[in-house]
Each structure stands twice: as structure tokens, then as C-alpha cells.
Amino acid sequence: MIIIKDICTFALSRAQDAAQYAEVKTEKSFRNEYVLKNGKPEVSGFDKSYGFSVRVLVNGALGFASTNNLEKDNVKRVVKSACSMAKSASFLINSPIVLSEEKVHPAVDYEVKQKIMLGDIGPEEKVAMLKEVHDSVPNDVTLDGSYMELYDAVTEKLFINSEGSSIFSKIPHIGFFGFFTVKEGSDSAQAMLQKGAAKGWEATKEWDLHSYVQTELSILKDVLQKGKKTPTENMDIICGPEVTGIAAHESCGHPYEADRILGREAAQAGESFVSPDMLGTKIGSEHVTLVDDPTLENSYGFYLYDDEGVKARKRYLIKEGIINELLHNRETAGKMGIDSNGSARCNNYNREPIVRMANTFVEKGDWNRDELISETKKGVLINSFTEWNIDDRRYNQRYVSREAYYIENGEIKYPLKRAVLEVTTPKFWSSVDAVADDIVLFSGNCGKGEPMQGIPVDMGGPSIRLHNIKLGGTQ
Amino acid sequence: MNPDEVVQACLERGADDVVCHVGTTTRKQIRFANNEIIASKLWDSVSASIFMVKDKRIVVTSINDLLQMDATLDELFKLARVLEPNEEYYGIAKGPFKYRAVPVGDTSIVEEDVIRDVFSLADECRAAGVLYNTSGSEEVATSSGIVSNDEGSALELSVRMFADKQASGHAVSCARDLRNFDPEGACTRAKEIALQSRNAITGEEGKYDIIFSPLCFANLLDHMMIHTSAFYIDSGLSFLKDKIGDKVASDMVTLYDDGTHPEGLGSGRYDEEGVPCQKTAVIKEGILQTYLHNTSTAKKYKTSTTANAGLIAPSPTNVVLEEGDYSFDEMLSSLKDGMYVTNTWYTRYQNYSTGEFSTIPRDGMFLIKDGELSTPLKGIRISENMLNMLSNVAAVGNDTEHIQWWEAETPTFTPHVLIKDVRITRSTG
Numbered sequence: 028m029i030i031i032k033d034i035c036t037f038a039l040s041r042a043q044d045a046a047q048y049a050e051v052k053t054e055k056s057f058r059n060e061y062v063l064k065n066g067k068p069e070v071s072g073f074d075k076s077y078g079f080s081v082r083v084l085v086n087g088a089l090g091f092a093s094t095n096n097l098e099k100d101n102v103k104r105v106v107k108s109a110c111s112m113a114k115s116a117s118f119l120i121n122s123p124i125v126l127s128e129e130k131v132h133p134a135v136d137y138e139v140k141q142k143i144m145l146g147d148i149g150p151e152e153k154v155a156m157l158k159e160v161h162d163s164v165p166n167d168v169t170l171d172g173s174y175m176e177l178y179d180a181v182t183e184k185l186f187i188n189s190e191g192s193s194i195f196s197k198i199p200h201i202g203f204f205g206f207f208t209v210k211e212g213s214d215s216a217q218a219m220l221q222k223g224a225a226k227g228w229e230a231t232k233e234w235d236l237h238s239y240v241q242t243e244l245s246i247l248k249d250v251l252q253k254g255k256k257t258p259t260e261n262m263d264i265i266c267g268p269e270v271t272g273i274a275a276h277e278s279c280g281h282p283y284e285a286d287r288i289l290g291r292e293a294a295q296a297g298e299s300f301v302s303p304d305m306l307g308t309k310i311g312s313e314h315v316t317l318v319d320d321p322t323l324e325n326s327y328g329f330y331l332y333d334d335e336g337v338k339a340r341k342r343y344l345i346k347e348g349i350i351n352e353l354l355h356n357r358e359t360a361g362k363m364g365i366d367s368n369g370s371a372r373c374n375n376y377n378r379e380p381i382v383r384m385a386n387t388f389v390e391k392g393d394w395n396r397d398e399l400i401s402e403t404k405k406g407v408l409i410n411s412f413t414e415w416n417i418d419d420r421r422y423n424q425r426y427v428s429r430e431a432y433y434i435e436n437g438e439i440k441y442p443l444k445r446a447v448l449e450v451t452t453p454k455f456w457s458s459v460d461a462v463a464d465d466i467v468l469f470s471g472n473c474g475k476g477e478p479m480q481g482i483p484v485d486m487g488g489p490s491i492r493l494h495n496i497k498l499g500g501t502q
Numbered sequence: 503m504n505p506d507e508v509v510q511a512c513l514e515r516g517a518d519d520v521v522c523h524v525g526t527t528t529r530k531q532i533r534f535a536n537n538e539i540i541a542s543k544l545w546d547s548v549s550a551s552i553f554m555v556k557d558k559r560i561v562v563t564s565i566n567d568l569l570q571m572d573a574t575l576d577e578l579f580k581l582a583r584v585l586e587p588n589e590e591y592y593g594i595a596k597g598p599f600k601y602r603a604v605p606v607g608d609t610s611i612v613e614e615d616v617i618r619d620v621f622s623l624a625d626e627c628r629a630a631g632v633l634y635n636t637s638g639s640e641e642v643a644t645s646s647g648i649v650s651n652d653e654g655s656a657l658e659l660s661v662r663m664f665a666d667k668q669a670s671g672h673a674v675s676c677a678r679d680l681r682n683f684d685p686e687g688a689c690t691r692a693k694e695i696a697l698q699s700r701n702a703i704t705g706e707e708g709k710y711d712i713i714f715s716p717l718c719f720a721n722l723l724d725h726m727m728i729h730t731s732a733f734y735i736d737s738g739l740s741f742l743k744d745k746i747g748d749k750v751a752s753d754m755v756t757l758y759d760d761g762t763h764p765e766g767l768g769s770g771r772y773d774e775e776g777v778p779c780q781k782t783a784v785i786k787e788g789i790l791q792t793y794l795h796n797t798s799t800a801k802k803y804k805t806s807t808t809a810n811a812g813l814i815a816p817s818p819t820n821v822v823l824e825e826g827d828y829s830f831d832e833m834l835s836s837l838k839d840g841m842y843v844t845n846t847w848y849t850r851y852q853n854y855s856t857g858e859f860s861t862i863p864r865d866g867m868f869l870i871k872d873g874e875l876s877t878p879l880k881g882i883r884i885s886e887n888m889l890n891m892l893s894n895v896a897a898v899g900n901d902t903e904h905i906q907w908w909e910a911e912t913p914t915f916t917p918h919v920l921i922k923d924v925r926i927t928r929s930t931g
Contacts, residue, residue, distance in 0.1 A: 064736060065738075067588065067590070068586045069588055070560045071562075072563050075565045075574065076564075076565070116539040119614060121536065154586070172736070172739065172855070215853060290630060294535065294908075377547070416860060424929075425885075449927055449930055451931065454929070
């Protein structure tokens, strides 16, 4: 990265001539990808990307420009464009952007070490692993189509700003994505299965993809064969960690993003039902403590410094049912007169850093999962989901089960087909009356921003029980 | 290195098929919210993509450091050597072809002036949105004798007006050329919907006859059209599998993929393998005519390419729903009870192979009573099946709009559409 660092320093010095604040980011990434369709190799490939971007504040307005042509004259031109666009925009702002004051980190250099280097594993071995996973699908499961991909990437980033911070990171990522259709007579069901981590090839050993896929597809078959109609009277609903996780992400993480709350994403991802004056008010039962933590080692959303150079830390979004903290970057923190909590992320050098989640989950309680079930007189256990969505204020959400069971007198009785949990956010979180200790995190890609920035995140938590909920939707 | 040199270098190394694109793009964006500019951005990029096949082993790469091309090709061939063949690969198109140019428009605007006008039109509303001004050019070369180039231009304004926190309207203006760019029209529409949406009440569950605005229906068409890609069909991800020749929609539905549309943001001279863009009837009067193909998938299905490469996954260019002869007022007055939905987002499938899905209306949505818009609504969800929706189309409007935005990625031309018996659900608590 030495040559690129010289270019960054040059760009920063040019930007400082015109801007009150400037930051320069450069990134080099190498990504491999392998795709199987219906168990057969479809395509393999790699992407190599590098370039730099500059973000400036001129008269309180924000300018951003990026290029992958690192010739000095072009860098000069791009920096000049960022500054002049910001200057022109400054006549069309209501109040100048003031970034929160943050600690300067002059010489940070960190790397996630790989136990088994991604580069040491040949493409033939990676494709062979995918094929074996496909071929291990049990014989009694009828597949009616499958798509699988495996990717690995190593990204080196250098961030420097006009306050004197300099942060270098090198982070590997590896991810698996599988989409399977299982047929049973005239009925069918689908599973979207995903794994992700910031680590080396050792991740695939820990995932045990063979048994993960086998188990999930056998469950689909069982639900298709034996699943009954879901009762619609009010009952207790137990959400497994996957459902807890998606709800934590969609109806707590997103509405607590301060940029949405302040209206910055209004025309795309939307705003939020949460307002700053709701801090300190009750949103959930006392059993709910919900966090977002980028510092979890090897997690899919891992980072130690955010994309504005702020040191990352665990954020308590809900503490014992009370709204405790929002997710901030330096712009939203500056607006609210507080410090950033290190939530600025971008998915590439050519995207602006915006407020994002990292790893969002409900903290464990003191029940165990078996107790949750045995202490439920009449209820439904929803272990996993297929279709899901939520409105753009993050108030009305819906999760349709992939795996669900009817519970009677503390025992699981039979599987249910397509149980639909369609409920408001306050109802969901205020209905939690018991939290287990079986935390599991699931990986996903979170979308936000214009242009869209998909970023790796984890989401999860333990099994939780929602008291007295009516399941709805079409049967 | 230009694309032809890359192709020649690959052929010298023993490649069977090669397609290379090299493109340059300059894109300016202004994002705004709360009646102020929140960020101004510029992207300036050069990038290359290579598709290479050796003994049916398919490898692809995209790079933006063209000086490293030799090393990249070495890596590409190394990768191809260790892979297994894709037995379902049947080659690329044989050129050369004659191309029809899609005119490049004049997009010279002062972006800040457009934004100033948006703010002034917002009046009592709060405006948020994005303006893009894009220009680009690219060259393509293939091992089958195709060498060509293309240019593109686009102006896109997406604007959402808020009359209050929960009363909003959204509209877009998309054009290849300044002459067809109408930011004022978009602002006026968005504002009108926002003002009408105040004091909304939560809607009730049930089945409704719903008029979908062009903005809203573009999202659904975007989600429907990808199901016609042969790649989706093969992967078990389409509700249109094994339905060629079947009635999949009402007689009123004729749906095209049209890469030649003079105004379409997805128009061009050629598709990804250099085949001249064309207009293809995908659904004609309700009957499914074809899937979207590249040369390889077309050979597998014993048909001709529809010029929709995607060398791996065929994809739509511009989606065009053929106009009907209903005005919006005629549709409205035909309904004693119904609903009008002006936008939606977060469309997700429960099962791609059956078409079960749900989507969440946002911005203005209204009850229709006795042929007129009445109470504004909130808190509803459309929980339906795509095949039901297509079959229940009862009227197609005559007021086509060109739509592309964050929630409708494929450029789409659609008028208002009336669909009968659409299921609405809502939160149970």
C-alpha cells in the first residue's frame, strides 16, 4: 500500500487547501467467487478492485468524489471536483454540517489473522466442497432447483483525515449462500441459507455446511409432508434465534439509525418511528436487552475502527426494555451534540460512509430453550423464516415461517406450514416474557444507501417467548 | 489494452470463447433531504470485464487496473484449468452484426439549479431525494468477430415529499435526454399525493380492487420480469417455469422487454455478448411467449437469443407494459369500493417457484368510495401471489410513465393498472 499511501497523502494535502475537513480512503480488494447451479459448476471468477475517494466539508457542505485512475493529475482533478461540488451545495443547506469531535488515532494498523489462509486453498478444493455439500442432500429430499455460491475476499483499507488519523486494516471475509427448492407432491418450499465470517478457510470447517444443508432441507421436507394449518387464536409464540435475529435487525437496528431518524435516508430506506425524544422511554419488556457490537472477533460485521476513523464499541440499543442509544456517525452525533459510537460504514472506497449496523442481537436471559417450551401451555415455535419485510418506518413487520411447530401443554406436537407473524414493533418487543440462553448469530447482507451499499452483518440472539400474540396472514 | 487486444491475447493462450468490455463512466449525484443538499458526489471510473471459456470451463473477472491485464489473464487461465466443465454451456453469438444506434442525449444541466427548483416547489412540504446525471461509453470485443462501442446518458430525479411525518408522496423523472426530463412534474405529483395523505387511518384486512400507480407497478413488474430469465427458470427460482404457451395473465397484459426503446435508460446498441438489442414480446395478451435468453441458454431451450445477455444470467433491458385505453379517471370511476396505492417497497417472496409474496405500500394509499379517492390509509401490506395478480388485471391505463429508482432497478414503462381481488393484510397487534 506504500504507493497508494503517497497518493492519499497528496490528495489529502490538496483537499485541505479548500476544505475545513477532509478524509481520504483507499482500498484494495481481491475477491474470488464460485457458483454451482443444480449441483453443477456454473461459473467461477475473481474481481480485483482498487481506488481512492475523498470526502470534504466546505462551508459546512459535504462533497465526495472517487476514482480508480491514480495518476497525479487525475487525483488533483477529482479532489478539486469534490471541493467545488461541496462549495456549490453550501448555498443550498439549512445549517452547516458539524462533525462530532473525536479522538485522533495517528497510527492504527490492524489485521484479522487467518488460521488457514484463503489463498492457500485452490479453487478446485473450494468448488469440490460446494459439490460435496450439494451431493450430500439426503436421497429422500426431492430438490427442484438449487443455487449455491461461495466467496472469499481480502480487503485492505487505508483511511487518513485532516485531523491526523491514519488507520490501516486488512480483513478477510468468507461467505456461503445457498438457495434450495424442495418439492413434495404438488407442494414446494424454499430455503435461503447463508453463512459468513471475517476469518480464513477455517470458517468452513466450523460451519459444517454438509450437515447444515442436510438438516435444513430435511426439515423443509418434514414440514411439507406433515405440516398442518396454523391456528389463529392468541397464543404464546417462541421465536428461535434466527427469528429473534431478523426482528432485532429490522425492527430495532434499523429504526435506531440516527441518519434515518434525522431524515437523511427519507427518499430511499425511509425514516423511523423512533424520534430522539424517545430515548429513555420504554419500547420493550424488561427482559429485552438488545445490542449492536462490531468488535465481536471474526463476526461477519467485524471492525475495530469505523469508516470515519472512530474506535468501534458495543452499543446498547435497548437496555431492559428502555431505548438506550442510537447508532451514530460523526454527522448525526454532531447534530445531536454527542460523540459518535463508531457506526459509520461503507462497502467500498467509492461509497460514502453512512450509519450502519454491525452485529445486532438480543442478549441472553436465564431460561433455557427446553424450559421455554415446557412452560408454554399453548403456542407456536417459529424456528426460521422465509419471506419477511417491514415498512419504511420500521413499525409493521412480517415473518413467514420456514420451520414452525405447534406446542400444547409444554410439548411440541406437530409441524406447521407457513405460520405468519405479522405484528407491530412495540407489540413484538413489549410481549417478550422470557428469554433463553441459547444465543446463535446468523449472517446476512444489509442493504441501505444511495447507491445501494450491501454490507456484511450478523444478527441473532437466543430463543425468546412472546406472550399472547395472534398469528395472521394467509394460510 | 483495448477489448480486442484482450480477446486476441486470450485466443493466443488457447481460449475458445471470449467477451471483453471496457467502460468509462462519469456520474454525478446530489442527495437531498429536509429541503437541503446532504451530499454531492462524483464517480469517475474505468473498468474492464472479461468472460472467457476454455473447454466449457467458464471464468469471469472484473478489474479496474488495466495495466495489470497480462497478470490477470494468467490468473484467469490458471483458474479455468482446474475447474470442471459446465456441460450446459453452448457458446456465444457469432458476429459481426449491424447495430442501430440509440441516440445519446444532451444532459447538460446545472444540478444545483434543479435542486433549487425542487426546494422551491416543495412549499410547505419537506423534500428528500436524489438527482443523477450520468454519461458513459464502452467498447466490446468478442472472439466471434464482434467489435463495437456504445454510449449512454441519463438524467434521473427521484423525489419524496412529506406533508407531515406520515404523509408522503413519491415521484420520479427519468430521461436519456434533457428534453424529456421533467423535474417539475415529478415534484408536483409527489407533493399532491403527500398533501392528500394527511390524517391516514390504518387499513383493514380483506380483498380489494386496487389501482396501482406507475411507480408502484414498476416495482412489481421488476420483480415479475426477472422470473422470465432462463437462469431463474433453470435454478428453480421462477413461478413461470414450464409455462411457455400458457395463459399466465389476463388478456389485457402484453409485456415486452425492449432494449431498443428510444427513451429507455436500459436501451443500448447490444447486449453483453454483442447481439443487437431488440424488442421481445414476453407475454402477449396474457400468453407467455418466451423466456429471456442469451445465445447459450437459447440453444439449450432450442430457440433464439432474445438479446438479453447477461452472459451467465439473462436479464431484462427495459420492461414495457403495453398501454390500454383507460384513463386514470375512468378506472377510478369504475370502482364503487377499492384502493389506490401509489408506491411500495420491500417486495419479498415466500416461494419464488409459486409466486407467493408480500410487499408494503408506502407513501400515499387511499380508499376509493363511489368512484372517488377517499380516506388515506397506512399500515397495510399486500400479501398475494404473482400469478393471481397477473390474471386479475382488469384494466390497463393509457398514461405510461418511465420509472427507475431505488426500488425499481430495471427501467420500466408502465401506466396505471387495476387489479381485482388483491389480498390486504395488516399487523395483528
